[in-house]
Amino acid sequence: MKTCDNTSVGIVITDHQGRYLVFDRATLPHGTAPAAGHIDDHGSPEDAARAEVEEELGLSVTGLTRITGGWRENRCRRLPGARGTGHDWTVFHAAVTGELVPSARETKNVRWIDSDALQELTDRTVVHAQGRMSGAEFEAAPGIEPVWIQWFVDVAAIHISPDDLLRVEKLTR
Template identity: 80%
Template sequence: MKTCDNTSVGIVITDHQGRYLMFDRAIFPPGTAPAAGHIDDHGTAEDAARAEVEEELGLTVTGLTHITDCWRDNPCRRVPSARGTGHHWAVYQATVTGDLTPSARETKNVRWIAPDALQELADRTVAYAQGRITDAEFEAAPGIEPVWMQWLADIAAIHVSSDDLLRVDQLIRRSPPGPS
């Protein structure tokens, strides 16, 4: 099993109608999210962003705009490194070209989501963080992957109270399930 490199990229993709390209994660962690992945041997964060969009969605990045860099205590399914659990994230907005050809291994239910539907997914994640939805219910019909809530709020893609964002942050620290 791979050791985590503690570095990740995330890539928000929108179309000319203002919809967000999102998918349900086929592997841990559960949730609906944009393209993302470890930097690993991709080189720079920008190189990794381009590679992850290609690997997960089959699209070619034509432009990247940096949104944020920050540390998040989110676990992944890899073995923790000497730095422990968590990732330094570089998050981008991207423009893309090509035909959508999603990875069956990493993605399911790939779709363009209108802003109101994205807000509904955020509300589901908040309900999960508040304990109104069980783990099994969230995995069966996920809201937004918790690590993404703050960034999507930062770019005004969703609206969530600061108290609810703190609750969601508690979800981020949950460990992945053991090997099956």
């Protein structure tokens, strides 16, 4: 099993209508999210972002703007890295081109969603974090992947109470 490099990128892609490109993760951790992945041997966060968009969605990145990021104690399916469990995230907004060709290994149910649907998926994650939905129910019909809730809050894409944000954060560990 690989060891975590404690670095991750996330890539928010929107269209001209303001819809978000998301998918249900086909691998752990469960949830609906934009493209993301470890930096690993990709070099810079920008290089990793371009590679992850290509690997997961088959699209080419034509522009990147850093929108948020920072250290999060979120676990992944790898062994803990030198800094323990967690990742130093760099989250970008990306402009893309090309034909959407999702990875069957990494993605399920790739789709464009509007801000109302993003909030509905967030609310589903909150219900799970509040203990009113089992892990199996969340896996079967996921909300937003818990680590992404903070990033969407940071860019004012969703609304969540501070108490619920703390509950969701506990799901990432």
